[in-house]
Amino acid sequence: xxxxxxxxxxxxxxxxxxxxxxxxxxxxxxxxxxxxxxxxxxxxxxxxxxxxxxxxxxxxxxxxxxxxxxxxxxxxxxxxxxxxxxxxxxxxxxxxxxxxxxxxxxxxxxxxxxxxxxxxxxxxxxxxxxxxxxxxxxxxxxxxxxxxxxxxxxxxxxxxxxxxxxx
Amino acid sequence: xxxxxxxxxxxxxxxxxxxxxxxxxxxxxxxxxxxxxxxxxxxxxxxxxxxxxxxxxxxxxxxxxxxxxxxxxxxxxxxxxxxxxxxxxxxxxxxxxxxxxxxxxxxxxxxxxxxxxxxxxxxxxxxxxxxxxxxxxxxxxxxxxxxxxxxxxxxxxxxxxxxxxxxxxxxxxxxxxxxxxxxxxxxxxxxxxxxxxxxxxxxxxxxxxxxxxxxxxxxxxxxxxxxxxxxxxxxxxxxxxxxxxxxxxxxxxxxxxxxxxxxxxxxxxxxxxxxxxxxxxxxxx
Numbered sequence: 001x002x003x004x005x006x007x008x009x010x011x012x013x014x015x016x017x018x019x020x021x022x023x024x025x026x027x028x029x030x031x032x033x034x035x036x037x038x039x040x041x042x043x044x045x046x047x048x049x050x051x052x053x054x055x056x057x058x059x060x061x062x063x064x065x066x067x068x069x070x071x072x073x074x075x076x077x078x079x080x081x082x083x084x085x086x087x088x089x090x091x092x093x094x095x096x097x098x099x100x101x102x103x104x105x106x107x108x109x110x111x112x113x114x115x116x117x118x119x120x121x122x123x124x125x126x127x128x129x130x131x132x133x134x135x136x137x138x139x140x141x142x143x144x145x146x147x148x149x150x151x152x153x154x155x156x157x158x159x160x161x162x163x164x165x166x167x
Numbered sequence: 168x169x170x171x172x173x174x175x176x177x178x179x180x181x182x183x184x185x186x187x188x189x190x191x192x193x194x195x196x197x198x199x200x201x202x203x204x205x206x207x208x209x210x211x212x213x214x215x216x217x218x219x220x221x222x223x224x225x226x227x228x229x230x231x232x233x234x235x236x237x238x239x240x241x242x243x244x245x246x247x248x249x250x251x252x253x254x255x256x257x258x259x260x261x262x263x264x265x266x267x268x269x270x271x272x273x274x275x276x277x278x279x280x281x282x283x284x285x286x287x288x289x290x291x292x293x294x295x296x297x298x299x300x301x302x303x304x305x306x307x308x309x310x311x312x313x314x315x316x317x318x319x320x321x322x323x324x325x326x327x328x329x330x331x332x333x334x335x336x337x338x339x340x341x342x343x344x345x346x347x348x349x350x351x352x353x354x355x356x357x358x359x360x361x362x363x364x365x366x367x368x369x370x371x372x373x374x375x376x377x378x379x380x381x382x383x384x385x386x387x388x389x390x391x392x393x394x395x396x397x398x399x400x401x402x403x404x405x406x407x408x409x410x411x412x413x414x415x416x417x418x419x420x421x422x423x424x425x426x427x428x429x430x431x432x433x434x435x436x437x438x439x440x441x442x443x444x445x446x447x448x449x450x451x452x
Contacts, residue, residue, distance in 0.1 A: 022204065029201075029208035032283040061169040065176070073197035076288035076318070076326070079190050080180030087173040094170075129287045130333050130354040 013055070016160055020047050021067060029074060038131070039138040041116055041146040043153075044071060045086055049112065050157050052090055053097045064090035081126055088122075089115055109150035116146040191303070191319065199321040205281040205292055273425040275299065277307075280324065282416060286354040289332040289415075291315070295423065296323045304383050306424040312389035312412035313337070313377055314421060325423075329415050330390065331356050338380040339390050341373050350375060350390060350409065356416070358391050360407035367405060371396060375409055385424060 024043040031040040044067045052060040068083030075082065092115070093100065100108060120142055123129075131139055184190040281292035295301050297320050305317045307327045315329040328335050333354040340347045346369065349361045363369055373393040379386025391409035398405055 025201075025204050026207050029204050029281075030211070032285050033208065033212065033281075034284065037285045059169050061173050065173045068177070069180075069197055070201060073194060073201050075285065076283070076290050076328070076332075078181050079184040079194060079197075080177040083180065084174065084177035087170060087177060091170040127287055131286060132355050135286050135355070 013161060017051055017055075017063075020051070020157065020160075021063065025067070025070060025074070028071070032074070038129075038135050039141050039145050041142055041149055042071070042119070045089060045119070046112075046146070046149070046153055047157075048086060048090055049093050049115070050153060052093045053100050053108075054157075054161065056097065056101075059090075059094055061087055061090055061094075077127060085119065085122055085126070089119060105151045105154050108154065109147045112150045113143045113147040117143040194319050195297075195321050198319055198324065198326065202292075202321065202324055209281055275301070275423040275425075277301075277325075277421055277423055279419055279421060284416065287333075289329040289352065289354060289356075290318075291327040291329065291415075291421070293325045293327060293421065293423070294323070296321050296325050298322050301325045301423055306384050306388075308388060308422050308424060309413045309418040309420075311414060312391075313384060314411075314413040314415055314418070316383065317423070327421075330358060330411055330413075331415060337384055337390060338378045339375040340378040341369055341393075342376050342389075343370075343373050344368050347378050347380070348375075348407075356411070357394075358409045358411060360391075360393065360409050361404065363405045363407055364403065365398060365405055369393060369396060369405065369407060374412075 021044065024047040027043045028040075031037045034040075045064075048060055048064045048067060051063075052058075064086040065083045068081075068086035069079065071077075071082035071086070072079050100111060103111070120139065124139075129135075129139070180190065180193075184194075275295060277293040277295040279291050280294050283290050291307075291314070293301075293307070301317060301320055303317055303320060307314045307316065313330060315327045315332070315335060317325050318328040319326045329352065330337055330350065331352040331354065333352050335352040337350045338347065339350045339360070341363075344367070346363065346367055348363045350358045351361060352358055360369075360375065371393055374389055375391045375393065377384040377386055377388045377390055389412045391411045393407055394410045395408035396405055397407075
């Protein structure tokens with residue numbers, strides 16, 4: 001099964017990838033409704049990074065750019081700012097995705113945690129959010145939340161991808 | 168190569184969005200794409216509300232209906248008084264020889280379909296857009312006071328930047344003293360009143376109303392109440408915190424004001440309002 005997964009191409013799972021992006025955007029939108037949104041990792045970026053690491057025949061930079069633009073519209077930030085952040089992190093993933101793919105999930109989660117810490121630092125520099133003490137803690141806890149969320153996401157998407165490869 | 172293109176394009180977009188208004192259409196397209204996702208995102212909350220609503224309590228609904236009818240009657244009576252007062256003011260102004268002009272605002276009722284509580288951005292999405300002639304910079308109010316202004320529109324929806332958003336600023340004056348200042352959002356459901364010198368007579372509980380400077384917000388609408396005043400050494404101005412009067416996260420129905428036009432003739436506007444009543448748009452003077 002796993003060898004089958006290694007051989008599938010992005011085009012074979014195109015609809016799953018598109019659907020996953022829609023779901024991720026919906027989750028990011030739901031997160032905006034709550035008061036605890038700073039602690040929730042950006043799921044759209046998560047999904048792009050996952051597909052980028054697992055489907056090696058595409059760069060996924062176009063997806064990252066478009067999803068970044070949609071995130072700009074969602075978060076009411078200057079157009080292109082999230083697109084730039086998403087493109088940078090997708091590019092970083094492309095640079096070492098062959099190695100990343102061979103890591104066990106817990107190690108991947110650790111790397112994603114570092115990615116998300118860098119993302120939060122850039123986010124802070126770009127948008128300079130006004131954070132009260134509660135939000136400040138939540139904001140900088142996001143990388144830790146990402147470490148916990150990644151295995152769940154990786155496992156779920158792996159299962160879905162397997163189904164796509166088998167069918 | 169792909170990354171270089173994405174990088175350059177992102178920078179160009181950011182520059183274009185910051186320094187010009189050409190990106191309004193691009194944002195409108197993106198918001199139109201996001202709209203269905205916003206609708207989906209609010210579904211769980213709607214389902215929860217639907218499940219927790221008591222359908223059987225018809226008596227409570229009857230009582231509420233009766234209360235609303237009474238309130239409507241009172242509001243109508245007050246509106247009549249208000250119209251009379253405005254006529255009186257207009258007559259007095261003409262007697263005094265001043266320009267007999269009144270601000271006229273036409274109102275449009277809209278429903279809140281989505282909101283953001285994020286400290287980065289605080290906004291509302293409304294169900295009225297370009298088709299209903301909603302335009303950028305229109306003021307949005309609720310029954311209590313100013314909520315914010317329209318910052319982007321799509322054919323079927325519009326986005327309101329709340330007065331608590333960190334990027335939002337509104338010129339206000341202290342109602343009691345007439346002192347002017349700029350009210351900025353903090354991103355945490357509160358606002359900061361800037362440029363009030365230390366010798367100012369501002370007090371906790373003072374009402375801040377829109378001053379109308381800049382011609383974006385109409386003058387005289389309540390905005391916030393002063394809740395905290397700090398006098399810090401080394402700062403020539405007071406640090407004043409104010410809480411918005413409008414129910415930013417509770418209001419479901421809001422009013423969109425038309426662009427302020429201080430040169431509309433009062434009489435002309437009265438007849439216009441009569442015509443608009445038929446079209447379902449409330450019109451007040």
